[in-house]
Amino acid sequence: MNGVQTATVVHVDINSAFRALLPDRGTDSLLAVFWDGLLPLGSRLFTSGELPVSAAALPAVMAAAVAPALVARGLTSPEGLSVPTAPSDLKISVVVCTSNRPLDLARCLDSLTACDPAPDEIVIVDNSPDNPATRDLVMSRAGLRYVAEPRRGLSRARNAGVAAATGHFIAFTDDDVTVTSNWMTPIRAGFADPGVAVVSGLVLPMQLDSAAAVAFEINYGGLAGSFLPTRYDRSLLDTAFGEAPPVWKVGAGANMAFRRTALARAGPFDERLGAGAAGCSEDSEMVYRLLLAGGICVYDPAAVVFHRHRDTVSALRQQLRAYMRGHVAALFVQYGHDRAPGNLVRAFVGMPIGLAGGFVMTFWHRERLRRQLLPWETLGVVEGWLSLLRLRKTRPVPSISKEPP
Amino acid sequence: MTAGTGHYRRIDVDLADPLPKIEPLEHHEAGVGVVLRYNNALVGFELRSRDELPKGRIDPSTLVDDDVRIAIAAETIRRRAGRPTGTARRLSVAVCTKDGAARIARLLDSLLPLRDAVPFEVFVIDNAPSDHSTRDVAAGRAFVHYVVEPLTGLNFARNRALQDATGEVLCFLDDDVTVDAGWARAMSDAWAANPEAGCITGLVLPLELETEAQILFERGGGFRRGFLPLRYGETNFADPVHPSGAGKFGAGANMSIDLELVRKLGGFDEALDTGRPLPGGGDLDIFYRVLRSGRRLVYEPQAAVFHEHRRDMGALTRQYRSWGLGLMAFIVKTQEADPVARPALRRLVLWWFLWIATRLWRRRTGREPIPAAMIRAELWGGVTGLFGEYRRSRERSDRIRREAP
Numbered sequence: 164m165n166g167v168q169t170a171t172v173v174h175v176d177i178n179s180a181f182r183a184l185l186p187d188r189g190t191d192s193l194l195a196v197f198w199d200g201l202l203p204l205g206s207r208l209f210t211s212g213e214l215p216v217s218a219a220a221l222p223a224v225m226a227a228a229v230a231p232a233l234v235a236r237g238l239t240s241p242e243g244l245s246v247p248t249a250p251s252d253l254k255i256s257v258v259v260c261t262s263n264r265p266l267d268l269a270r271c272l273d274s275l276t277a278c279d280p281a282p283d284e285i286v287i288v289d290n291s292p293d294n295p296a297t298r299d300l301v302m303s304r305a306g307l308r309y310v311a312e313p314r315r316g317l318s319r320a321r322n323a324g325v326a327a328a329t330g331h332f333i334a335f336t337d338d339d340v341t342v343t344s345n346w347m348t349p350i351r352a353g354f355a356d357p358g359v360a361v362v363s364g365l366v367l368p369m370q371l372d373s374a375a376a377v378a379f380e381i382n383y384g385g386l387a388g389s390f391l392p393t394r395y396d397r398s399l400l401d402t403a404f405g406e407a408p409p410v411w412k413v414g415a416g417a418n419m420a421f422r423r424t425a426l427a428r429a430g431p432f433d434e435r436l437g438a439g440a441a442g443c444s445e446d447s448e449m450v451y452r453l454l455l456a457g458g459i460c461v462y463d464p465a466a467v468v469f470h471r472h473r474d475t476v477s478a479l480r481q482q483l484r485a486y487m488r489g490h491v492a493a494l495f496v497q498y499g500h501d502r503a504p505g506n507l508v509r510a511f512v513g514m515p516i517g518l519a520g521g522f523v524m525t526f527w528h529r530e531r532l533r534r535q536l537l538p539w540e541t542l543g544v545v546e547g548w549l550s551l552l553r554l555r556k557t558r559p560v561p562s563i564s565k566e567p568p
Numbered sequence: 569m570t571a572g573t574g575h576y577r578r579i580d581v582d583l584a585d586p587l588p589k590i591e592p593l594e595h596h597e598a599g600v601g602v603v604l605r606y607n608n609a610l611v612g613f614e615l616r617s618r619d620e621l622p623k624g625r626i627d628p629s630t631l632v633d634d635d636v637r638i639a640i641a642a643e644t645i646r647r648r649a650g651r652p653t654g655t656a657r658r659l660s661v662a663v664c665t666k667d668g669a670a671r672i673a674r675l676l677d678s679l680l681p682l683r684d685a686v687p688f689e690v691f692v693i694d695n696a697p698s699d700h701s702t703r704d705v706a707a708g709r710a711f712v713h714y715v716v717e718p719l720t721g722l723n724f725a726r727n728r729a730l731q732d733a734t735g736e737v738l739c740f741l742d743d744d745v746t747v748d749a750g751w752a753r754a755m756s757d758a759w760a761a762n763p764e765a766g767c768i769t770g771l772v773l774p775l776e777l778e779t780e781a782q783i784l785f786e787r788g789g790g791f792r793r794g795f796l797p798l799r800y801g802e803t804n805f806a807d808p809v810h811p812s813g814a815g816k817f818g819a820g821a822n823m824s825i826d827l828e829l830v831r832k833l834g835g836f837d838e839a840l841d842t843g844r845p846l847p848g849g850g851d852l853d854i855f856y857r858v859l860r861s862g863r864r865l866v867y868e869p870q871a872a873v874f875h876e877h878r879r880d881m882g883a884l885t886r887q888y889r890s891w892g893l894g895l896m897a898f899i900v901k902t903q904e905a906d907p908v909a910r911p912a913l914r915r916l917v918l919w920w921f922l923w924i925a926t927r928l929w930r931r932r933t934g935r936e937p938i939p940a941a942m943i944r945a946e947l948w949g950g951v952t953g954l955f956g957e958y959r960r961s962r963e964r965s966d967r968i969r970r971e972a973p
Binding site for chain 1: 638640641762796866911
């Protein structure tokens with residue numbers, strides 16, 4: 164009995180007086196996220212049969228949930244935890260790529276303008292400039308830069324953003340995301356080491372008030388959910404034969420910042436990948452190139468954004484289909500970089516086996532929703548294979564290569 | 569992995585104290601079993617054979633791995649939150665025994681000093697005794713109530729305790745354990761913090777590692793369920809057979825129950841835990857029924873006991889058989905008693921056979937410490953349990969009840 168239909172997301176500060184955990188009316192479960200001030204340390208999902216959790220019972224479950232992150236940060240107690248600071252003479256540009264989502268974007272911009280410290284620049288790339296809504300929204304606010312990119316595709320929009328941005332570091336977030344007020348601080352701290360090419364962070368669900376959002380966050384693992392800070396280097400690409408380098412571990416494009424010089428050397432985001440093209444994974448494919456070039460990628464969950472997950476099953480299945488298609492296409496592109504066979508093995512063997520195994524497990528776990536979604540994932544994988552025909556004909560177009568001012 | 573010949577030294581080390589070095593192994597010692605504490609809190613148990621230890625004196629800090637660090641961090645967070653403020657519950661302790669006077673004396677001696685911090689009454693339930701030795705042991709101790717249960721069977725004895733106890737919470741201890749100095753405090757605090765709990769289980773550590781069988785059993789994981797507090801409800805996200813996979817919740821050697829609840833549930837099933845031929849399953853059954861009643865089950869590692877494991881290989885083999893038997897008898901019983909759970913139980917049976925097969929395979933490839941003969945005994949017990957043992961046992965216990973004077 165799994166007992167999760169929809170869940171309330173509750174944020175608990177480990178230093179505050181505890182209150183009992185109760186799901187809101189209309190939801191049966193609860194995701195508790197534990198924080199030390201602005202630093203997220205862990206989470207725990209409580210299913211209907213585990214609720215409510217009384218205030219007195221909270222310290223024990225909280226302790227078990229946050230202890231791994233404390234240890235990963237080299238501490239055995241929260242005393243002495245502090246978010247490090249870094250030199251502030253280098254500029255950070257935030258780039259938000261958007262397409263016809265003015266309501267989401269408004270919320271995203273609210274959170275960005277509330278950042279303290281503030282980013283040095285906010286660039287909005289409008290990927291649907293035919294519709295004036297985004298332009299009107301951006302123009303109505305002070306201190307934002309508007310860039311139109313009429314050619315469809317997230318990679319093209321990202322590349323346009325990079326070309327327009329003037330900062331030494333370029334922090335990407337998505338329009339369906341809000342950022343936390345100290346978002347800049349861990350990103351800046353991460354880049355204090357000049358060898359670091361990427362700083363990525365935690366993506367938490369804004370809400371889990373629909374079955375689709377719960378499935379995306381809980382069953383599919385969400386976007387980037389680990390509370391353990393991790394540092395990745397080239398060795399992430401050194402996998403056993405037949406295994407694809409797990410570059411997706413580095414994080415998600417919804418919360419990922421790049422050093423401009425590293426980006427300039429690695430070349431633009433691959434326009435054949437990403438939303439609007441193959442579907443996704445333009446972020447992890449870039450990470451692959453940066454790691455290959457010897458760059459270091461820092462995943463620091465101290466940098467937190469909240470993502471609004473799709474709330475209908477039909478939107479979710481299109482999303483998963485696009486994810487699968489984009490992932491398989493990215494594996495082909497990655498294989499082209501270093502001929503690592505694991506990429507192809509995953510694309511042609513690992514993914515079908517994973518889907519078949521997932522299908523069997525839906526019976527073991529009695530996941531009806533997953534069974535409905537699997538055909539769409541399978542379709543995405545097949546479309547990914549077919550994309551190979553197109554990938555072979557087209558090559559990425561180098562379009563940006565700007566050194567910092 | 570061989571346990572080697574000779575016994576292991578059992579050591580207790582507090583990592584917060586100025587660390588004493590552990591003296592080198594004597595020639596007759598084959599290894600060490602170290603209980604790790606941090607400011608008295610239990611944070612780890614490490615087994616090391618002679619081959620796994622450095623020559624000369626042993627620095628206890630070399631035994632600290634990430635799991636121990638995580639337990640220390642969790643314990644620090646819990647201490648910061650302070651002792652629970654909830655209402656304390658009145659504890660009763662019941663020890664059921666059959667001809668175990670020497671073991672009872674040892675346990676009562678370990679319980680006596682704990683009553684200064686937490687007052688509790690103690691019942692010794694003497695199950696169909698063959699002499700007066702247990703009565704004599706109890707008679708010398710004023711805090712002990714001695715009760716005879718003439719009907720043979722552990723759950724007859726447990727139900728007798730259920731009738732006689734006057735507290736709100738009844739803690740069951742097996743007669744072959746001694747309690748840790750912090751056991752009563754931790755049990756009492758856990759009940760104060762978890763008013764919604766129906767059952768709280770605790771940690772079971774080895775009392776001694778004197779024989780090959782005792783070392784082997786700990787190598788296989790023993791009764792330990794980890795050093796982090798756990799909290800279960802009727803539903804669980806990760807476990808598709810929850811709550812019927814009841815072995816993970818703890819062990820009957822160290823469990824406490826809400827008296828009113830378990831009386832209302834009809835007490836313990838007298839056809840389980842009968843001693844030969846069905847020595848087991850009673851703890852699984854009560855864990856399951858408590859969770860299905862909608863109450864919580866909490867595992868509190870700080871409430872620890874030390875268990876004298878079976879000393880010779882024959883007894884350990886019989887114990888493995890009894891676990892297979894007890895589990896399957898519990899499953900057969902629950903199939904009848906709780907039809908809703910049938911699909912989950914069928915999957916549990918399937919999983920269990922796969923798990924046995926996996927262990928036999930791992931044994932062949934040298935990755936499983938438990939000998940194949942013991943795993944086969946468990947398998948054989950399971951098969952017996954699946955085919956009618958519970959029904960036969962119920963007929964036997966009915967007869968015992970009928971023939972009672």
